[in-house]
Amino acid sequence: MKAEDKKKQDAQAAIERLLHYTLEQGLIDWWDLEYSRNRLLELFSFDEPYMGELAEEALTSPQQPLETLIDYGFEIGLIPENTVTYRDLLDARIMGLLMPRPSEMITAFRKTEADQGIQAATDQFYKQSVASNYIRMDRVAQNIYWDQPTDYGSMEITINLSKPEKNPKEIAMAKLLPPPVYPKCQLCRDNVGYAGRINHPARQNLRVIPLELNKEPWLFQYSPYVYYNEHCIVFHHDHVPMKLTKDTLRRLLAFTAQFPHYFIGSNADLPIVGGSILTHDHFQGGRHTFPLEKSPILSKFQHPSYPGVTAGIVQWPMTVLRLNSQNPDILLEAANDIYEQWKEYSDPAADVFAYSMAGEEKVPHNTVTPIVRRGADGSFEMDVVLRNNRTNEEHPEGIFHPHREMHHIKKENIGLIEVMGLAILPGRLKEELADIASILSGDKGLYDEIISNPESKLAVHTAWVKQLVAAHGQAMVKEDAEALLRDEVGRKFAEILGHAGVFKVTEEGRKHSVASLQALGMSR
Numbered sequence: 001m002k003a004e005d006k007k008k009q010d011a012q013a014a015i016e017r018l019l020h021y022t023l024e025q026g027l028i029d030w031w032d033l034e035y036s037r038n039r040l041l042e043l044f045s046f047d048e049p050y051m052g053e054l055a056e057e058a059l060t061s062p063q064q065p066l067e068t069l070i071d072y073g074f075e076i077g078l079i080p081e082n083t084v085t086y087r088d089l090l091d092a093r094i095m096g097l098l099m100p101r102p103s104e105m106i107t108a109f110r111k112t113e114a115d116q117g118i119q120a121a122t123d124q125f126y127k128q129s130v131a132s133n134y135i136r137m138d139r140v141a142q143n144i145y146w147d148q149p150t151d152y153g154s155m156e157i158t159i160n161l162s163k164p165e166k167n168p169k170e171i172a173m174a175k176l177l178p179p180p181v182y183p184k185c186q187l188c189r190d191n192v193g194y195a196g197r198i199n200h201p202a203r204q205n206l207r208v209i210p211l212e213l214n215k216e217p218w219l220f221q222y223s224p225y226v227y228y229n230e231h232c233i234v235f236h237h238d239h240v241p242m243k244l245t246k247d248t249l250r251r252l253l254a255f256t257a258q259f260p261h262y263f264i265g266s267n268a269d270l271p272i273v274g275g276s277i278l279t280h281d282h283f284q285g286g287r288h289t290f291p292l293e294k295s296p297i298l299s300k301f302q303h304p305s306y307p308g309v310t311a312g313i314v315q316w317p318m319t320v321l322r323l324n325s326q327n328p329d330i331l332l333e334a335a336n337d338i339y340e341q342w343k344e345y346s347d348p349a350a351d352v353f354a355y356s357m358a359g360e361e362k363v364p365h366n367t368v369t370p371i372v373r374r375g376a377d378g379s380f381e382m383d384v385v386l387r388n389n390r391t392n393e394e395h396p397e398g399i400f401h402p403h404r405e406m407h408h409i410k411k412e413n414i415g416l417i418e419v420m421g422l423a424i425l426p427g428r429l430k431e432e433l434a435d436i437a438s439i440l441s442g443d444k445g446l447y448d449e450i451i452s453n454p455e456s457k458l459a460v461h462t463a464w465v466k467q468l469v470a471a472h473g474q475a476m477v478k479e480d481a482e483a484l485l486r487d488e489v490g491r492k493f494a495e496i497l498g499h500a501g502v503f504k505v506t507e508e509g510r511k512h513s514v515a516s517l518q519a520l521g522m523s524r
Contacts, residue, residue, distance in 0.1 A: 011072035012050035096204020148490025235282035265371035291421030
């Protein structure tokens with residue numbers, strides 16, 4: 001058989017394998033089989049399906065047949081280049097032909113919710129999001145993960161490898177494209193079914209579930225790069241900017257009333273201390289117990305105006321006030337009162353100022369990162385994390401932001417997920433830490449290159465590497481060096497969270513923290 005004929009036959013067989021997989025996973029029904037087959041035959045310009053016998057198999061993901069089809073798609077010109085970006089565009093296009101329509105997915109979700117409960121409905125929706133390859137579990141599995149002991153309990157550290165990076169040619173091409181007007185951002189509902197382009201991911205296999213929060217239309221989906229179990233995104237029906245108000249807190253409480261098995265939180269709404277997308281109002285949630293949730297209360301407080309609400313300062317490197325009540329309405333009033341007063345609060349001795357002036361404009365600096373979950377007793381629990389986004393000459397990127405000596409590990413904003421104790425570190429660290437481990441285990445040539453060459457690929461780590469070599473030498477066993485570096489990075493993450501804390505975990509810092517709560521109307 002000619003090589004060309006063999007590739008064609010393998011692609012036809014891959015279609016049948018993929019059909020069998022999606023049937024088994026419940027993405028298509030038996031009565032969808034011929035229709036779905038014909039859609040794929042049309043896409044790949046086949047006049048007839050595979051006629052041979054297929055070996056029995058139990059695929060746990062669509063990856064194998066998809067890779068075969070994408071390879072063939074490149075051969076016949078369905079994608080112009082065989083890069084990760086273009087392969088992903090074709091991947092979603094293929095799986096989009098094997099998905100229920102959005103209305104069918106919503107109907108199935110509502111039926112499962114009515115018959116079996118909301119947890120069964122999210123279980124099914126998450127399973128389908130994975131099965132459709134919208135959630136790329138093959139890439140999530142590449143992430144490097146470890147638990148890190150700290151003075152605040154065990155934190156979770158990840159080096160994020162699940163989000164593919166574009167090559168230089170693709171980056172250059174994307175810069176030449178006009179600014180996107182549709183979809184306006186990657187959170188907009190217009191993404192459902194969108195074919196994508198080189199500077200915007202394909203979303204033919206994305207499905208969303210409509211919600212009502214605070215009598216407003218919102219939508220629920222899962223993140224394609226799940227950083228933790230069932231990592232979901234809840235976003236406004238319309239492209240409206242993030243603004244943290246009492247309604248925000250009300251929506252978070254309303255969500256946990258509807259989804260009691262999920263937590264939900266909002267990034268802060270100011271630059272530096274906020275999330276990466278401030279242009280579209282959204283929250284993040286999921287089914288995961290974060291290190292912050294496990295942390296105990298250090299000091300308990302109460303507020304005379306809000307009976308039934310307990311409060312306390314959490315043992316955490318950031319300044320966290322934990323509120324709890326069986327009554328979500330009273331909890332809302334207490335949390336909003338604290339938030340509104342915090343926005344106006346200043347403590348010059350702690351470098352906390354509520355406002356600064358830019359010309360004649362008054363610029364706000366105080367905000368919060370709120371997180372809501374349900375307690376085992378059915379209560380509503382809200383962590384209110386105090387934030388401030390001021391800068392100064394010493395810390396131009398942010399006073400309460402990773403300081404420059406930590407930028408070799410992380411220089412990005414400390415957002416919601418990291419506030420809760422899960423580090424999302426850049427993928428570059430995988431190779432960089434491996435090289436540093438080689439230095440500590442005897443690679444003197446690489447060490448000399450770092451010392452002598454300011455353009456070295458490890459130049460960002462020069463000061464740190466010098467400290468490590470001075471402390472540990474260059475004769476470590478490679479595995480021991482790797483373990484040492486994991487511990488070093490994990491401890492640096494805990495220190496970074498301390499940088500982001502407005503009141504430090506010191507005796508003096510605790511005094512400022514207690515004084516702030518007393519100024520907010522609370523007492524011991």
